[in-house]
C-alpha cells in the first residue's frame with residue numbers, strides 16, 4: 001500500500017525503524033548463535049519432562065491464565081530477597097510486577113510516565129536499543145548522551161545539563177547494570193550520582209544480566225522510592241522462549257504498572273516455566289559460573305589480537321571494535337564473514353557484541369576470527 005493510502009496510521013510510525021530479530025528457520029538451528037545474549041544451554045531434560053507433565057495434567061487450555069501471577073510473584077520475592085542482607089530492606093510481593101518479557105515492562109513504564117506529551121526519556125548510548133524504539137513507537141522523545149569512548153561511563157555533566165533543563169522535561173532515565181552492548185556495570189560515582197537525582201525523575205535500572213555480574217542495587221530500593229529495577233528470565237534462567245520479565249519497585253509504582261498491563265499478559269505455560277526454574281535454581285544457576293569462566297577465556301584470547309579493542313565484561317557477552325578504522329563498513333564486513341561460517345553475532349553501537357556460547361561454540365568462533373577474518377579480508 002502506498003503511504004498516502006495509510007493516512008490513518010500515525011506518520012511517525014511509518015518511518016520507525018523497528019528492532020529486527022534474527023529469523024529462526026530450521027537450518028538456523030545449525031548456526032552458532034551468539035547474537036542475543038541468551039544462555040547457550042537449553043533447560044535440563046528432567047525439567048522439560050516436568051513441564052510437559054504440567055501441560056498434560058494441570059493446564060486447562062480453555063481457561064485464562066492466573067492474571068494475578070500469584071505464585072510466580074511469591075517465588076520472585078523470595079529469590080530477590082536472597083540478595084538482600086539487610087532485613088529491613090527486604091521487598092514484598094506488592095513490589096513486583098511481571099511482564100511478557102522485560103520489554104513489556106519497559107513499554108508500561110513509558111506509558112505510565114511520558115505518554116501524551118507528559119515527558120521524555122534519557123539514555124546513554126550505546127545501550128539497549130528497545131528503550132528508544134519503544135519510546136518512538138509511543139511518540140515519546142528520547143534524549144541521548146554519548147558514553148565515554150574508553151570506559152563507556154556516563155558523561156555526568158552533560159547528563160545533568162539535560163536533566164535540569166526544564167524544556168527537556170526528562171521523566172525517566174534508563175540505566176543498564178551491566179550495560180548492553182558494552183558489558184560494564186555502573187561505577188561507584190554513577191551510583192552516587194543516581195542517589196542524588198531529584199525524586200521527580202524515575203530511575204530505571206535494568207539488571208537483565210544480574211546473575212552474571214552478581215551486582216544489584218535492589219537493597220537500595222527502600223531508600224529511593226523513585227527507582228525501579230528490571231530483571232528477566234531470558235538470560236541466566238534460560239527461558240528466552242517463554243518471555244518473562246519482572247519489575248521491582250515501590251508498591252505505588254507497581255500498582256500503576258499493574259493497571260496498565262493487559263489482564264492476561266503472561267501465558268499459563270510461561271508462568272509455570274518460570275516458577276519451575278525458580279524452584280530449581282540450584283540446578284539452573286551453577287551454569288552461570290561456567291559461562292563466566294568461559295567469558296574470561298574468550299576475553300583473554302581476543303585481547304591477544306592487536307587488531308581488536310576488547311572491553312572488560314561483567315556479563316555473558318563481550319564487546320569489541322577494530323582498533324584501526326572502526327567503521328560501520330568494516331564491522332559489518334566481519335559480521336558478514338562470520339555469517340558465511342554460520343556464526344551470528346550482533347553489530348551494534350558502533351562495534352560488535354558477541355555472546356558467550358558453549359565451549360565448542362566459543363572455540364569455533366575464536367578459530368574463525370583468527371583464521372579467516374582479522375587481518376586477512378578487512379581493509380585497513
Ligand SMILES: Cc1ncc(COP(=O)(O)O)c(C=O)c1O
Nearest residue numbers: 101102103128180208232234245
Ligand atoms: C538490557 C536488556 N534489557 C532487557 C532485555 C529484554 O529482555 P526480555 O527478554 O525480558 O524482554 C534485554 C535483552 O536482550 C537486554 O539486553
